[in-house]
Amino acid sequence: MFGVRPFGNLSFGACPDPADWPTVFIGALEFTISTEYRIYAATEEWITGSDDIPADQPFSGALAQPLQFQRSIVGSDGFSGFVQGQGELVISNADGSYDFLPQFYALDGRDQQVRMGRADLPFRQWHVVFTGTATDSHIDETDFRISLQDYGYKLDVPLQARTYGGGGGIDGGADLAGKRKPRCLGYVSNLTPVLVRAQAQLYQVNDGPVRAVTAVYANGAPLGFAGDYSSAQELLAISIPEGRYATCLAEGLFRIRFLLDGEVITCDVEGDASGSGFAGTVGQVVRRILSLATVIADPDGLYLPSFAAYDAAYGRDCGYYADQNSSATVSEVLSLLVGFGGYIGFRRNGKLQIARFASPAGPPMMRFDDTHIRDIRREKLPSGLSPPPWRWRVGYGRNWTVQDSDVAGSVPAARRAFLKEEVRFAVAESNGVRTNHPFAQEREVGGYLRREADALAEAQALLAMHAAPASLYRLSLDAQPFGLEIGDDVLVTFPRFDLAAGRLLVVVEINENAAEDAAEIVGYG
Template sequence: MTLGTTAWGVVAWGVRSHAALPAPAAFTAAAQDSLCDAVFLVELQPATGAEVAPTYKPLTWGTCAWGTLPYPQPAAPSIRLDLSDRDWTSRPDDVRPNVHFEGRCEPPQFDRSIPIVPGSGRAAVSIGELQIVNADGIYDSYPDAYAIDAAPIRVAVLPRRSSRYSDAGTVFGGQGLDWWADGSLHIRMRDAGYLLDVPLLSLYGGTGGADGGAELTGKPMRQSYGLCRGVSGDLVSPGLLIYRCHDRLMQAVDAVYISGAPVTWDGTVYTSYAALGAATVAPGRYAAWLGSDGSGWRLGTSPGGTVTADVRGDAVGGYVSDTAGVIRRLLERGVATSALALSSFASMSAYLPGTIGYHVGEQKTIAAAATEVAVAAACWWGDAGDGLLSVGRLASPLGGGLALGPEQIVDEVEPVALPDDIGPCVWRVEAGYRRNWMPLSGTDIAPVPTIPTEDRRQELAAQSRRVTVGLPERQRKSPLAKALTLDTLFDAEADATALCNNLLTLYPPGRRYYRVPVGLAGYLPRLGDTISVTWPRWGLAGGKPLRLVGQRAQGRRVDLLCFG
C-alpha cells in the first residue's frame, strides 16, 4: 500500500509485518513520564475526494477492447499526515527515509477490551481519540476538505528517540471515524472491525431465474454455513419449485422435508440454476443445486406443507463447519484475508473443533453475524491489539507471560467487582445444541404414521436440544452462585457439554478482577494474554497469573484490566 506517492512500509496494509513491540526491557526500564524517552508516531491518510483519470487508457481495436488484461488503476487520492508527540525525523537509510514527524500530537488515548461474561459482546473492541495541536489554525479546513472516515490510522511507539523507524511497534492500527477542529484537531478512531458494520446479505433483484421473481425484489438472500438443520429456502421459482438457501456454492443438501417428512433424493446434483431449471425431477423426489450462482434444491411435486432442509453450507474456498472457520468465512465477506491474524483462527480450530451450523435469513451486518457465531461458543473476535482481526476465547490464566511488579506498576493496584452474571462464581451451565432453524408447530408436522416417533415430533417442534452441567457444592457454599444459560450452534451434545465444563472451570470461586496501572510495559501484552502481577496487597504478594481483558491507554500510562 502507498501513502500519497511514497510506499508506506514495505508490505500491504493490514499484514503483520511492522516490528513487534520492543523487548520488555526497553519499556519497563522507563515506566515514569519523567524518565521516558519513547516517541509516539501517528500516520494518517485522509482522502481528498478528488477524481483522477486512469493511468493508462485501454487499447482498443475498432470498437472492442483489445485483449483482456487489466490496465493499472490509480489508488484513491489521499494526503499523508505524519505526526508525533515530540519532533522526530527518520534516518536517511531507514525504511521511510528522511521523514519528519511534527510534534503536534498529544499522546494517544484509546480503550481496548474483550468480554469476560459469555454473551456480553463480540469482544476485542478498540475505540480511541487523537488530539493534534491546532493553535495556529493550520488544520481548520481539514475536516471539510478531507475525509477521515474509513481512512487507515496507525499509531506506533519507538522505545527511545534514537531508535530507527523500522523499530516502531504498532500499538493501534485501525480506521478513522470522524474529525473536527477547534484549538485542536480531534480524531475519533476505531479498530478494523468498524469496516464490517455493513450488510451481510445480498438482495434479490427480481429479474427471474436464480435472482427470484418480482415478489422477492429487494428481499435479502439467505446464507448458510456449516451443518444447518431445518433451514427454510426462498422459493425463487414457484413454477419450477426451486428453493434457494445460499447465495453461492454450498457443500451439500443432505435432506429435504415436507412437514417434517423426508423427501427422497433423486441422486442428482446440478451445478447451475439453468441446468436445474432444464431438468426433470420425478414426483415425490428432490434434486440438489450446488453452484457458483447459488445453492438450494428443487422439488418434483408441489408440497402440501412447510418445506425445510438439512444442508452443509458455504464451500467457496473449501467447506468449513467449525467456529473459527465460519467466523473467518463471514469476515472475509467484508475484508481481505490479509486483514486477519490467521494464526489465531488456526489455534481456535484446534481447541474448538466441534461442528456448528449458522443460517442467516434476515438482514444483519457482517459484524453482527460474526458476533452471533462467537457468542454461541463463548468466544470473541476483533482487534486484539495489533491492527489485525483475531479470534479467541477467555481461558483460565496459566503461569508465565509478562511479569509486572512494583518497578513497573505506577500507581495502586485496584480490585474491581466482578460482573453480576459471574460473581461470586458459577455453579451451573445450561446450553442448547443441534439448532433447528425452523421449528414446526403441531399442525405443521405430518401426522402418524408418516412421522411415527414422539421424539422426532418433539425435535421438529423444538428450537434445540438442551444439556446441563453443574457443581451443586458451589451453590451450597455460595447461595448467590450464578447459573449461566446460552444457545450454542454446536451440532453434537459432546461439544456443548465440553463448553459447559469449560465455563465451570473458568468461573470457580475465588476469581478476581483488577485494574493494574503501568507505564509503557502495558502496550506489550495482547488481549487474552497471561501476565503475572506482583503487588503487596489483594492476594498478589506472591505473584499471580491473570488474563488481560482490557487496556486503557493514556499515552505513557496504560491501565490494564485483568481477570484471574
C-alpha cells in the same frame, strides 16, 4: 517515542524494553478529498534517516497527545463477544497552522497506525501499538483532535448483501425483489428454503455452492433423492418423480415434485462450499463469513496463529442460516458462533484474531509489582458471573424451523420431538457451588453447535472455570504496556489481597494514555 502512520506503506519500528521507553513521540496524518495532504508531527522536532521510509523526513514538534486508546471484553454477562477499541490523538494548533484543513480535506475513514520506538532507532525497527482508522476530527483555536477506532467497523456489515432482482427464473419473482439471498453455513438442520420459482417448485438454500442437501421434508416427512445436476438450467429441464427432490449443489438449489396443499417444505444442508470448499467448524465458518461478506483479506487480514490455535482446541462443528428476511450483521453472527466465552477482535497490527476466554495459565507477557503500580483496585465481577453459576446449559442441535401441528402422520415420534423444540441443551452443574452460594445462578448460552458432546464439553469447561474463586483487578501503572493484547497473561505481585505471592491475571481491558506516560489494565484471575 511513538509514531503515527495513517497512510500508505510507510513502516515504523520496534518496541524497546519498558525501562528504556522515552517520552518523545512522532506522527504523520493523511487527509484526502481529491488531493492528498500529509502532516508529520512529533513531540520534539525530529527527522528520519536516509535509509528510512520515508527517507530524510522532518517532523514538527506539534504532537501533543500521541495516543489515548481503550479496548475491552468486559460485559455485564462475562468476557465474550466482539472487541472494539476507541481513542484519540491530538496535535497542537496553537499557531493556527491547521485552521484551513476542514475547508479542503477529509480525515475520516483514512487508515491510521501508531508505532513506538527509541529515538536512536530507525522507523523500520519500531513496534506497532495501534492500527485502525480515523472516525472524525475537530480543529479549534488550540488543538487538532483526531478520533480513532480499530477496524471493528468492517464487521458492521450485512451477513448477506446480495439481493434478488425479481426478474424471474432463479433471480426470483416480484415478491422476492430486493430481499436478501439466503446464506447457509456449516451444518444446518430443518431450515426453510427460499421458494424462488413456485411453478417449478424450485428452492434455494444458499447464494452459492453447498456440499450437500442431505434431506428434504414435506411436513416433516422425508422425500426421496433423484440426483444432482450441474446447473440450474439442467435442474429446471428434468422431470422429477412424484415425492422426490433433485439438487443443483453448485448453485445451492433443489426442486421437488410434490402436491403442495399447505405443506411446509424444509431441508437439512451442509452449507457453503465456495472458495476452499465446505466449512464446518466454528473457526472455518468464521473465516468463510469474513471472505464472503467483508473486505478483510484472508489470510493477510487475519492473525493466523489465533485461528490455528482456536481450531486445534475448539474444532467444533456448527451451523448458521440466514433467510431472505434476515438483517443480521457479520459482527452479530460471529458473536453468536463463538458463543459465551469466545471473542473476536483486531490486534494492534490491524489483524483479526479469534480466541476463547480462559483462566490465566502463563507464561506472563509482562510482570508488574509495586515499583510499577500506582494504584490497584479490586472490582466486582460481571453480574452474569457473580454469584457464580452452579448450572450451565449449552445449546446445540438447533432446529431452524419449529413444527408442532404441521407434521405428517407418518413422521416417527423421535422426529416429532425434534421438530417441536428449537434447541437441545447439554448440562453441567455443581451442587457444591450452589451450597457455597445460595444465590448461585443458572446460565443458558449457545445454541449453534452441532453435537451434544461438544456442548457438554463447553458446559463443563465453563462450570470449572467460573466455579473457582476469581476477581477483577484494575491496575494503574506508571509503565506503558503498549505491547499487551486482550487475552495476554500478566504476573502481578502486590502486598494486598491475594497478590502478595504473585498472581497470574488475564488482561480483559486496556486503557492507554501516552501523553501521561501511564496505562490502566484490568486483569481477571
